[in-house]
């Protein structure tokens with residue numbers, strides 16, 4: 587067991603017995619000290635009970651900060667023996683978050699952020715699914731200040747109409763990209779009986795009104811076709827809403843599918859255009875894709891973050 591985990595056991599052991607076993611909280615907002623420091627601060631007994639692979643039971647601890655103070659806040663701790671505990675997993679995520687952010691901020695440097703500190707100038711409004719497997723890194727190596735991204739279940743316009751309108755009307759992005767993805771759970775759910783879902787989820791699934799392909803969505807081909815049908819439905823919705831911008835040439839609406847499963851047979855991880863301004867004819871969409879590839883870069887990409895510095899350097903102020 588690492589020192590930091592052992593220390594957290596110390597904190598858990600010091601909790602009031604009234605706290606619930608697996609969702610207990612403590613009012614101590616202090617960061618966990620090192621294990622040796624814990625022992626030096628009066629927690630040797632609890633520290634000694636922290637055996638690898640075994641959870642420490644909470645014990646009454648009279649000198650732990652009282653929980654009655656209104657000025658204190660609650661910090662969740664978890665039993666270290668159960669790595670599947672929600673708090674343990676959550677804390678692990680937050681640890682990664684803090685480490686990654688520190689590295690990102692340090693290696694990017696102030697000039698990187700100064701470039702877009704005052705205003706944003708994205709080139710695309712992107713409507714993508716909230717699915718954790720769909721991330722901007724798949725479509726843009728420099729997404730900062732380049733993608734105005736709206737995410738929801740099923741990459742739909744209706745449930746996020748205001749956000750989409752902000753990107754098109756206020757930020758005036760030349761592209762509105764509807765980015766569906768293979769294996770979309772929202773698309774599958776919309777084709778099944780979702781009466782038992784909560785009202786909030788039902789409300790969002792109700793707005794996925796794409797033309798249902800024939801057959802069971804449990805069939806991989808039907809599921810893939812449903813994903814594409816949903817992208818097409820979203821492009822139609824966008825076309826109806828932003829007809830003027832499209833007509834005068836200020837906006838193009840592109841429907842695409844990010845295929846991390848390889849269902850579209852272009853290779854896993856590829857993005858395939860399936861709809862351009864309402865045009866779904868494969869030959870024309872393929873022709874458009876070829877033309878895009880040959881396009882010279884006429885708009886400047888945002889600068890990429892510099893590579894990680896080889897040695898630690900202080901953050902500039």
Ligand SMILES: [Zn+2]
Nearest residue numbers: 715717770771
């Ligand atoms: Zn999805």
